[in-house]
Amino acid sequence: MGNRIVHSVSLGAVLFAVWLVLSGHYTFLITTLGVLSCALVVSIMQRMDLIDHEGHPIHLTWRAVTYIPWLIIEIIKANIDVLKRILSPSLPATPTLLRVKASQTSDLGQVIYANSITLTPGTISVDVANGEILVHALTRSGAEDLMGGEMDRRVTKMVGEDK
Amino acid sequence: MSGTIIDILSWALILLGAFSLITGAVGVLRFPDVYTRMHAASITDTLGAGSIILGLILQAGLTLVAAKLFLILVFIFFTSPASSFALAHAALSSGVEPILDADLRDDDKESSS
Numbered sequence: 001m002g003n004r005i006v007h008s009v010s011l012g013a014v015l016f017a018v019w020l021v022l023s024g025h026y027t028f029l030i031t032t033l034g035v036l037s038c039a040l041v042v043s044i045m046q047r048m049d050l051i052d053h054e055g056h057p058i059h060l061t062w063r064a065v066t067y068i069p070w071l072i073i074e075i076i077k078a079n080i081d082v083l084k085r086i087l088s089p090s091l092p093a094t095p096t097l098l099r100v101k102a103s104q105t106s107d108l109g110q111v112i113y114a115n116s117i118t119l120t121p122g123t124i125s126v127d128v129a130n131g132e133i134l135v136h137a138l139t140r141s142g143a144e145d146l147m148g149g150e151m152d153r154r155v156t157k158m159v160g161e162d163k
Numbered sequence: 164m165s166g167t168i169i170d171i172l173s174w175a176l177i178l179l180g181a182f183s184l185i186t187g188a189v190g191v192l193r194f195p196d197v198y199t200r201m202h203a204a205s206i207t208d209t210l211g212a213g214s215i216i217l218g219l220i221l222q223a224g225l226t227l228v229a230a231k232l233f234l235i236l237v238f239i240f241f242t243s244p245a246s247s248f249a250l251a252h253a254a255l256s257s258g259v260e261p262i263l264d265a266d267l268r269d270d271d272k273e274s275s276s
Contacts, residue, residue: 018234021227021230021231021234022231022234024227075209075210076210079183079206079209079210082190082202082203082205082206083183083186083206083210086186086187086189086190086193086194086203086206087186087189091193091194093194093199094264095196095198095199095261095262095263095264096263096264097261097263114244114248115241115244115245115248116244118205118243118244118247118248118251119205119209119240119243119244121202121205121206121209121210122202122205123202124198124201124202124205124247124248124251125248125251126198126248126251126252126254126255127252127255134255136198136201136251136261138199138202140264
């Protein structure tokens, strides 16, 4: 129960921070309306039972700080690789369909892993079922990198499910 | 002086973004099927959009506009994989067969013979 209050307060704070950035008008009346609309959204989400660690994963914030920079570097490397392939006249693509194991036990962990795969150019997750992700890779070497499992390990570590 | 450096950096980022958007579009035209084309399209919403928005943030300086641009970047980062997944999943479940490595070689043989 206490956990739920923490999540509600933090969701309200995030919503209001977004409102502050997007609004740009800070008179008393408009700010009050902003606070009220954020409170309304939080109360609707509470009634829909959507406020939990899955919908609003604040417990991951600090670990994400180390994961996201690594992911961004991977994305840039993959971008350069795909750019080179598009621009080379022979179009050297070796499309591969493969299943990789997602070792995360929670839905949230698997979603983060599948989204990280999709966000990296050259690999797209096509289906998620039974702890496995069906991935379409642009190249065989990209598929082999994924089979190496470094991203899987890092996501598992980030969601705190490594033993 | 520091203004010039920021200008150069921001224009380098914007040009890099424009280059990757064009290359992504070329890739969409050159690749053979839905799935491989999506790989090309994913360049545009990571490196393309990312570096253009970073370049624009440098142009905006420490203003509310920069914060809004940063929010756009964050939202793209979270929503684009969801839409890509939906598209790829819809293609596969409605029976679009991906062209795989071996098929590609067969096509080459047929076209060359």
